[in-house]
Amino acid sequence: MPSHPRSVLSSVDAIQEAFAAQNYIADRPLALTTMLAAELEKPILLEGEAGVGKTAVAQVLSSVLDTPLIRLQCYEGLDATTTLYEWNYARQLLAIRMAETDPALRSSLQTSIFGEEFLLSRPLLQAVRHPGPRPVVLLIDEVDRADEEFEAFLLEILSDFQITVPEIGTFKAAHRPVVILTSNRTRELHDALKRRCLYLWIDYPSARKEREIVRRRVPGIEKALAEQICGVVQTLRRVDFYKRPGVAETLDWARALMGLDVREIDAALLEETAGCVLKYHDDIERLRSIGADRVLADDIGDGDAASMA
Amino acid sequence: MTPMAAPAEKIDCESTVVRTASSELSRRVLMFCRLLTRAGLNVTPGRLIDGFRSIPHVDLLDPDAFRVGLRVNLVASREEEEIFDRLF
Numbered sequence: 001m002p003s004h005p006r007s008v009l010s011s012v013d014a015i016q017e018a019f020a021a022q023n024y025i026a027d028r029p030l031a032l033t034t035m036l037a038a039e040l041e042k043p044i045l046l047e048g049e050a051g052v053g054k055t056a057v058a059q060v061l062s063s064v065l066d067t068p069l070i071r072l073q074c075y076e077g078l079d080a081t082t083t084l085y086e087w088n089y090a091r092q093l094l095a096i097r098m099a100e101t102d103p104a105l106r107s108s109l110q111t112s113i114f115g116e117e118f119l120l121s122r123p124l125l126q127a128v129r130h131p132g133p134r135p136v137v138l139l140i141d142e143v144d145r146a147d148e149e150f151e152a153f154l155l156e157i158l159s160d161f162q163i164t165v166p167e168i169g170t171f172k173a174a175h176r177p178v179v180i181l182t183s184n185r186t187r188e189l190h191d192a193l194k195r196r197c198l199y200l201w202i203d204y205p206s207a208r209k210e211r212e213i214v215r216r217r218v219p220g221i222e223k224a225l226a227e228q229i230c231g232v233v234q235t236l237r238r239v240d241f242y243k244r245p246g247v248a249e250t251l252d253w254a255r256a257l258m259g260l261d262v263r264e265i266d267a268a269l270l271e272e273t274a275g276c277v278l279k280y281h282d283d284i285e286r287l288r289s290i291g292a293d294r295v296l297a298d299d300i301g302d303g304d305a306a307s308m309a
Numbered sequence: 310m311t312p313m314a315a316p317a318e319k320i321d322c323e324s325t326v327v328r329t330a331s332s333e334l335s336r337r338v339l340m341f342c343r344l345l346t347r348a349g350l351n352v353t354p355g356r357l358i359d360g361f362r363s364i365p366h367v368d369l370l371d372p373d374a375f376r377v378g379l380r381v382n383l384v385a386s387r388e389e390e391e392i393f394d395r396l397f
Contacts, residue, residue, distance in 0.1 A: 012374065029377045032367070036381060039366045040359060047387065185387075194385040195356055201387040 008064060009038040015064075023216040024053070024060040025209055033200045034061065043158060043179035045194060048202035051246015054182040058139035061178065067134045070177070072123035074146040080153040084163055086120045114167035128163050128173045135175040143193075144183040151193045158196055207234050210250060218254045228265055229254050235298045236277060238305050241286060245277040252276050267292035335361065338379065341396070345383060348392050356383050 008018045015031035026034075034057075037044045046054040062069035072083055092113055099105040112118075121129060123138070130136040140154065157163070161173035181197060183189060205213060210230045214221060233250045245253075253276035262269065270292040274284045287295065290304045338360065342352045359382040367378035376397050384390050 012368070028373065029381075032374055032377050033381050036363050036366060036378060040362055042359065188386075191351055191385055195351075195353060198381040199384050199386075199390075200381055201390050 009035050011035070018064040019060055022060045022063050024056060025205070025213050025216070026057075026060075027209070029200060030057065030202070033198050037178065037198055040198070041176055043181055043197045045181045045183065045189075045197035045199050046202050047183045047185050047199070049204065049244065049246060050184050051248040052202045052204055053247050054202050055139065055141055058137055058141075058180040058182075061180070062137040065134060065137065065178070067136050067178075068130070069137045069139060070123050070127045070130070071139045071141060074140065074142045074144075074150070076145050076147075078146045078150055080150050083122050083124045083150075083153075085122050085125045085165060087114070088118045088120050092118050116168070119165065119168065124157055125163050125165075125171065127177045128161055128171050130173070130175065130177070132175050136177045138177040138179045140179065140181045142184060143181050144186045144189060148190060151190050155193055155196060204237055204244075205247060207231065210234070210247065213247060214250060214254050217251050218258060221254055221258050222263065225257060225262060225264070226254065229257065231298065232265065232270065232295060233277065235295050235300060236287075238300065239286070239290070240305060240307055241278060241283040242280045243278070243283060249277045249279075265296065267296060270296060334364075338364075341379075342383065344396055345393065348396060350383060350389050350392065351385070352383055 008014055012028055012031045012035060015034050016026050016028065019026040019031070033044055036042070044057075046057060048054055058071075059069060095105075095109055095113065095118070099109045127136055127138040143151070143154070158179065161176055162170060164170045181193075204210075207230050210233065211226055214226045214230060215223075218226070229250065233245050233253075237244050253273060256273060256276050257265065257269075260273075271288060274287055274292075278284050278287060290300060294300055294304070339357075342357055342360070346352045360379050363378045363382055364375075367374045369375055376394070380390060380393050380397075384393050
């Protein structure tokens with residue numbers, strides 16, 4: 001365990017090495033962005049298709065910095081206030097019931113009913129209250145799924161990391177968290193939020209990079225099989241499926257094929273295991289209509305890649 | 310940020326710039342940012358300042374690092390990244 005993990009973020013090379021030690025292949029722009037985020041104390045916004053490894057960056061970073069990861073998963077309808085804290089109503093009611101028969105409890109409860117004992121810290125307050133010794137990594141995942149109101153709320157928090165619980169007081173972060181936001185770009189985020197952050201688009205990996213990822217994350221896989229898997233996935237990504245396979249799907253497929261003791265993929269096997277890489281029925285049908293054998297041979301034309309009007 | 314605030318921000322960023330890089334470099338970066346604005350990017354004073362703040366942390370001998378170090382502060386989408394890289 002390094003004594004000053006933050007120093008590992010001192011150079012692009014050091015960051016790439018630290019990430020590689022966690023089996024995450026970070027290219028130089030990502031490593032540089034991470035370094036700048038630490039130096040400038042700005043959040044990072046990682047935008048890209050689903051499954052390219054955006055969330056993983058936060059997980060790996062927390063390991064590299066030897067600090068906890070606090071995750072705020074965004075979703076449609078997310079209520080901003082629940083991301084700060086909630087009161088443990090059930091416990092409060094129980095305490096009140098018990099106090100009805102015990103005068104000593106009743107008087108102490110008057111002050112403690114809205115106190116620490118009944119406060120449930122949610123991710124943002126947890127991040128603010130983190131005592132250290134090092135800054136925590138705060139992951140705000142899939143922020144595009146939340147709404148504009150939440151973005152405005154987030155902007156306030158990200159500026160001063162100060163949260164007030166009216167009944168208790170104001171909490172200010174002793175250590176500014178390292179913040180990573182991710183977005184699958186299902187909608188455009190407001191420029192106000194984007195300019196608060198360092199912006200990086202994460203693309204699908206190149207064939208070479210993906211082979212390296214498979215090699216590291218699926219240890220023991222035959223080189224020829226890994227190459228074939230990556231080749232097929234690269235070809236598939238040229239087709240405008242409803243949902244193209246991400247790196248996560250490549251790894252799933254690789255593990256599945258290894259588990260099946262496969263040496264080489266043929267058309268039949270590709271069709272059978274298509275569910276590992278394509279998660280929508282329509283996409284799998286599309287694969288069938290293009291022809292698994294043609295995908296394997298990387299023999300698809302522009303007509304196959306684009307949907308028919 | 311109102312337009313009136315812009316000149317003051319520019320002065321602020323000039324003093325940052327003097328600490329970080331040669332005035333020739335900073336002049337070129339400012340010119341490049343004007344180019345970006347003409348291409349449709351929203352280069353706010355805050356973004357500009359952060360761009361300059363990034364420069365001292367970047368290995369200036371590595372052209373890719375310099376490009377990306379500026380870019381992460383100035384763009385807000387994949388398309389803007391491509392415009393930036395093309396103009397750079």
